[in-house]
Amino acid sequence: MKERVLSGMQPSGYLHLGNFAGALKNWVRLQDIYECFYCIVDWHALTSNYAAPAPIADYKQDMLLNFIAAGLDPNKCTIFLQSEVKQHAELHLLLSMITPLGWLERVPTYKEKQTEIKDKDLNTYGFLGYPVLQAADILVYRARHIPVGVDQIPHLELTREIARRFEFLYGQGILVEPEGLLTESPKVVGLDGRKMSKSYDNAIYLSDTPEIIEKKIKTMMTDPARKRKTDTGDPELSPVFALHKIFSSSEEIGRVAAACKTAEIGCIDCKAILIKNVLKVLQPLWKRREGLAKSPSVLKDILNEGNKRAATEAEKTMEIIRKAMKLSKITKAEIDINHAFMTLKELLIKHYHDEGKVKAEAAAEAEKTMGIIRKAMKIS
Ligand code: TRP
Numbered sequence: 001m002k003e004r005v006l007s008g009m010q011p012s013g014y015l016h017l018g019n020f021a022g023a024l025k026n027w028v029r030l031q032d033i034y035e036c037f038y039c040i041v042d043w044h045a046l047t048s049n050y051a052a053p054a055p056i057a058d059y060k061q062d063m064l065l066n067f068i069a070a071g072l073d074p075n076k077c078t079i080f081l082q083s084e085v086k087q088h089a090e091l092h093l094l095l096s097m098i099t100p101l102g103w104l105e106r107v108p109t110y111k112e113k114q115t116e117i118k119d120k121d122l123n124t125y126g127f128l129g130y131p132v133l134q135a136a137d138i139l140v141y142r143a144r145h146i147p148v149g150v151d152q153i154p155h156l157e158l159t160r161e162i163a164r165r166f167e168f169l170y171g172q173g174i175l176v177e178p179e180g181l182l183t184e185s186p187k188v189v190g191l192d193g194r195k196m197s198k199s200y201d202n203a204i205y206l207s208d209t210p211e212i213i214e215k216k217i218k219t220m221m222t223d224p225a226r227k228r229k230t231d232t233g234d235p236e237l238s239p240v241f242a243l244h245k246i247f248s249s250s251e252e253i254g255r256v257a258a259a260c261k262t263a264e265i266g267c268i269d270c271k272a273i274l275i276k277n278v279l280k281v282l283q284p285l286w287k288r289r290e291g292l293a294k295s296p297s298v299l300k301d302i303l304n305e306g307n308k309r310a311a312t313e314a315e316k317t318m319e320i321i322r323k324a325m326k327l328s329k330i331t332k333a334e335i336d337i338n339h340a341f342m343t344l345k346e347l348l349i350k351h352y353h354d355e356g357k358v359k360a361e362a363a364a365e366a367e368k369t370m371g372i373i374r375k376a377m378k379i380s
Contacts, residue, residue, distance in 0.1 A: 005034040005181065006143035008041040008082070008134070011059035012049060013198030015066045015206045017278070018188035020285075021246050026147055026183050028071040036077035037141055037310060040064065043082050043089070044134070047127045048113070048120055064299055066206050069289040080306035082137065087314035091136035094325060096129060098165050104128050107154050117199075135159040139166075140314045142176040147183060156180050170324040175317075186246045191220045193239035210279055217243075217275050222267040229266035240271055247277045 007027060009019065030036055040063050045056050060081065067079055082088055104110065105128070114122045134155050138146060139162070146156055156178060163175040189195060190202025197203065204216055220240050226233035235241035235257045244253050256273060259265040292298060322328040374380040 002033070002035040003145060004037070004141060004143045005030055005145045005147060006037040006039065006138055006141050006178075007147045008039040008044070008137055009063060010041050010045045011056055011063050012045045013059060013203075014062050016196055016198065016203035017206070018190070018196035018203065020066075020070060020206060021188050022149065022185045023147070024067070024070045024072075026185055027067075027077075030147060030181075031073060031077040034145060037143065037313075038067065038072060038077055038079050039082050039137055039310070040080070041082045041134075041137065044130060047124075047130045047133070048117065048122060050124070050126065051120065061299075062207060064303060065289060065292060066285070068292060068299065068302065069206075069285045071288075074302045074306065078306045078309045079302060080310040081303060084303075084307040085311045085314055087140050087311065087318045088133070088136050090318060091140045091314075091321065092129070092133045094321065095132050095136055095139075095162055095166070098169060099132050099162055101128075103158060103161065104131065107131050107158060109151070109154065131155045131158045132162070135162045138178050139163055139175050140317050141310075142317055143178055144176055145181040146178045147181040149185065150182065153180055170321075174320055174324055188246060189239045189242045191216055191239070193221055193242070204278070206282065206285065213278060213282075214275050217271050217278065218268075220271065222270075223260075226260075226267065229268075230263055232263045233260040233267075235260045238267075238270075240267065240274055243278070244270075244274055247274065247281050249277075252277070 007023070009023065015024075027036070027038055040060055042056055042060055045059070046053060049056060064079070068074070072079060110128065110130075113127075131154075135158060138156075138159050146152075148156065160177045163177050166175055167173075187195060190197060190200055191204070192200065192202045194200050194202060204213055208216070217240070221238070222240050223233040223235070223237040225231065225237070235244075238260070241257065241260070244256055248256070252273065256265065256270050260270060319328075371380075
């Protein structure tokens with residue numbers, strides 16, 4: 001049996017190269033190794049976008065489309081939508097009962113995001129509870145491995161703490177403590193050299209046309225000290241080179257680095273090579289997306305099927321959790337066991353009944369003989 005993996009992605013923007021190279025490519029690889037559950041966490045998107053939820057619907061659709069186009073195979077993994085599996089909400093509520101406020105206030109992203117994001121009021125109950133919802137996402141599947149970036153480690157640590165507290169209060173062996181699956185994934189820089197992010201407006205989107213991608217890369221910053229083509233450059237100072245490291249062959253990476261240092265090629269040439277390579281990486285994805293666009297019901301079916309599979313698995317855990325927290329006296333498993341016992345009991349009764357009949361018949365036959373023997377021996 002394969003070990004279980006769960007991960008989630010927030011539909012809070014269109015998918016970009018950073019999501020693709022940093023997470024999605026890794027998810028595609030993992031689907032052959034583990035039993036994978038991949039969740040579009042739309043409730044999480046609401047924790048910071050509750051005031052303007054309208055675009056989330058588009059982001060979800062774009063995410064699902066690109067998941068499949070990037071190579072996630074619904075026959076190998078379960079792709080589902082958080083808000084369609086209500087067990088996440090139920091477990092979030094139950095875990096909120098046992099999670100001390102101090103633990104949540106201590107999560108570094110909580111204060112960071114509150115100060116960083118100025119245009120939204122994140123002083124809400126839901127935003128504070130973000131990591132509790134994430135813990136519910138993970139624990140409800142008893143997932144062992146969680147592929148995430150290092151920024152998510154505090155959330156995973158909190159999940160483990162919540163799991164331990166749950167087990168201390170309600171019983172051992174109910175939940176699984178998850179571990180981060182930290183695969184080396186590249187930090188994808190954006191057009192301006194900062195981390196690629198929708199909020200920095202520096203992203204190349206998977207849905208951008210080749211023309212837009214070309215235009216975006218052409219306007220990228222390079223080594224600021226390299227003003228003329230004849231100036232030698234330091235590739236390590238150029239975000240264009242940072243993208244080469246992800247999208248170009250090692251041979252080509254070596255070549256552009258050397259040519260930059262000696263001013264053999266200029267930034268425009270270097271960018272042209274990068275454009276060619278980025279387009280090459282995205283070509284198969286676009287091709288699959290074209291195919292999908294022809295049959296729109298396919299995506300809907302994939303999601304429905306995934307939601308169902310996820311809910312079935314989540315419900316198994318919830319039945320045990322409800323029982324452990326004394327919310328239900330009897331679990332489905334117990335009903336099944338009871339049913340099995342009852343069937344067995346009936347069979348046994350029938351068996352013994354039959355046996356009794358057989359015994360009585362044999363006794364009657366024996367009695368006939370004994371009657372004659374007793375008479376012959378003058379006993380009766
Ligand atoms: N917080 C994660 C992020 O921003 C998204 C997420 C939600 C997640 N639930 C999860 C990741 C469960 C892993 C497992 O990247």
